[in-house]
Amino acid sequence: MSDFWSRFSRNRGAILGLVLLAAVIIVALIAPLIFPKGPWQMVQRPFLTPFATEGLPLGTDTLGRDVAAGLAYGARVSLLVGLVSTLVALAIGVPLGAVAGYYGGWVDEAAMRFTEFFQTIPNFALAIVLVAILEPTLTSITLAIAIVSWPPVARLVRAEVLSLSKREFVDAAQLAGLSNRRILLGQILPNAMSPIIVMASLMVATAILLESSLAFLGLGDPNIMSWGYMIGAARTVIRSAWWLSFFPGLAIVITVLALNLIGEGLNDAMNPHLNRKGRA
Amino acid sequence: MKHLLTTSFLVAAATGAFAQEQGGRLDIVVQPEPPSLMLGLVQNGPTQMVAGHIYESLLRYDTDLQPQPSLAKSWEISEDGLTYTFHLHEGVTWHDGEPFSAEDVVFSADEFLRETHSRLRVSLNYVESITAPDANTVVFQLSEPFGPFINSFEAGTMPIVPKHIYAGTDYANNEMNATPIGTGPFKFEAWEKGSHIHLVKNEDYYLDGKPYLDEVFFRVIPDAASRAVAFETGEADVLPGGSIENWDVARLMEDEDTCSTGEGWEFLAPHSFMWMNNREGPTSDERFRQAVMYAMDREFVRDVVWNGFGKVATGPVSSRTNFYTDDVTDYSHDPDKARALLEEMGYDGEPVRILPLPYGETWQRWAEAVKQNLQEVGIEVEIDSADVAGWNQKTSEWDYDLAFTYLYQYGDPALGTARNYLEDQIEKGSPWNNVEGYRNPELDAKWAEAAVTLGKEERQKLYTEIQQEIVEDAPVAWLLELEFPTLYDCKVQDLVTTAIGVNDGLRDTWIKQ
Secondary structure, three states, rough: HHHHHHHHOOOOOHHHHHEEEEEHHHHHHHHHHHHOOOOOEOOOOOOOOOOOOOEEOOEOOOOOEEEHHHHHHHHHHHHHHHHHHHHHHHHHHHHHHHHHHHHHHHHHHHHHHHHHHHOOOOOHHHHHHHHHOOOOOHHHHHHHHHHHHHHHHHHHHHHHHHHHHHHHHHHHHHHOOOOHHHHHHHHHHHHHHHHHHHHHHHHHHHHHHHHHHHHEEEOOOOOOHHHHHHHHHHHHHHHOOOOOHHHHHHHHHHHHHHHHHHHHHHHHHHOOOOOOOOOO | OOHHHHHHHHHHHHHHOOOOOOEEEEEEEEEOOOOOOOOOOOOHHHHHHHHHHOOOOOOEOOOOOEEOOOOOOEEEOOOOOOEEEEOOOOOOOOOOOOOOHHHHHHHHHHHHHHHHHHHHHHHHHEEEEEEEOOOOEEEEEEOOHHHHHHOOOOOOOOOOOOHHHHOOOOOHHOOHOOOOOOOEEEEEEEEEEEOHHHHHHOOOEEEEEEEOEEEEEEEEOOOOOHHHHHOOOOOOEEEEOOOHHHHHHHHHHHOEEEEEEEEOOOOOEEEEEEOOOOOOOOHHHHHHHHHHHHHHHHHHHHHOOOOOOOOOOOOOOOOOOOOOOOOOOOOOOEEEEEHHHHHHHHOOOOOOOEOOOOOOOHHHHHHHHHHHHHOOOOEEEEOOOOOOHHHHHHOOOOOOOEEEEEEOOOOOOHOOHHHHHOHHHOOOOOOOOOOOOOOOOOHHHHHHHOOOOOOOHHHHHHHHHHHHHHHHHHHHHEEEEOOOOOOEEOOOOOOOOOOHHHHHHHOOOOEEO
């Protein structure tokens, strides 16, 4: 573990990412404490500029709502959607890819054709269609994002399992008389975890972007304050009130960047042999 | 002295008339692209804006809703209010060169529109016969003195269509629908789908010297921000009401070359309100509905969401419509009264859903503001979401608690208002009728009486009583009399001169070079 940590911390970017993400998580957790009135309350005159009014550091939006409160509550939504949709996507992608890679033959064929069916439709288009059909609620949005994000997981896991199942320790396990299920779950999958974890951290970032894009297009849950919603609502006034789209945009950039940096750090830490950048 | 003053005023007006310059091209934004230009078949806003210059009706209306000549140069209404006689202009031709006559009017009103135009049918139900005693005279004989009938001769309500093209055909599938033939000041030239509709001057128009413009382009630009930019770059000369977001209206109006007017909506008088489901849930309790009225800060919404455009509605009738009264219960913002009413009814915190109108950011913000207002007095609220089709579905199938809408008034309570409150207008499948499910047989009788009462004062008395009682019941939550300012380049003159504005006004429009 300390080995892992020392390799991770050798990547400065990863540490920065971790700090940024921790900050976002803390803000999300304590949002109700700092802004007990919630993000929708109209607290002051609309269009107050940032850094001008006491108690409203980031100004107010088109209806006089506190932009800072919106950001804090938006963090909750972004992180929640990102995390849950990634877990769901893993729950679909990992078993499917593992079974396809391990058993091969017609199982593999069927699973991969099924995966390709989803891969041929552009992610975002499919997500829009799903949300539009299901009506935008937090659940349907999370589900839609999960449904469009699992195919790459399935393909990655399948490739990993394919290569691992040719290794000696698998032969050994088979000779020892272990069942296929136990070999897959107990021997192969644990060894395939590192690329999956790296991929998952990047998927959370993509999911946050997807959710924001959907909300931007007006396909967000209308009862939930999210960053994408804030930008979408501010789009019409971007020339007179820049801060309404700037701050939520910045929040998205920071969070997604943090997740990407962490992903890279994890990659360095878990695949030491790759040592891609030839760091000393 | 008084005489002298009048004369000099007339002289001034006459000189003004001579100054109108011929020629030029006008670019108007039309949003969204109309589905068809056959005004006899389709009467939605964009269609009317373009086709209102191709087709005409017998009358036009000025911004005080007073009838003015159009295809009819003069008209008489008999003492008993039962006989309407119209004298038509002579020498009028259709755009294809065929002569226009009273027979076309009889065909349009009695055959074509009776079949295709459901809104006009309400008026036509009072019409016993439509006859053409000679080629330039049309007589409408009514069975009862239906007062609002005089408001039925606007281009979108009774467009006159050519008998020689449509008689005996399947109207909806007539191939001439694609190249509309009317009597109006402009002729259809070309329609580049997704880009523009091109109209050219009708050289044979029956009014000397009119129209002044050589050609008109109706530009289709799908994005609101791009429409504002097109106006700023001079690519479009006119932004009709509602074509850009309110924030941009306020911003563009600051430019000194930009002129604006709120006129031109008197006939339609868009009136916004929330349907409140009178059948079930908390909204079925009158006290709850009154609480909603008191809880809403409608002035805030007018000032902030609508950038100061519009007027707080006092009841079902718009102040721009005939027979309006403001002598009704005053529902000014009063959260305490709202809380008291909720307490009295014993509201148990059952959540209500708000369905916003899916017409862009303004309406979404409005729903959010109302949600906040209602939550402040202790009402649990959730915002529903739906696209246009879903909104239609939910309101017309009564699957809502509170639902935003706005409807046109058509100049008279009997035409645009009564339909939302009469018991016989309760029917699933339409988002325009009595969607809230309000039942008041006593008032139904009064509405019916008011529609056919002779004399303005008598009608006013009945409509005042109706408004007073209905506002007390609060079957729906009246919001704002919407105002959609028309923005135009200041070189454009006489753009909005009628009660439907740019929907039929280009006949008199000219450009100062």
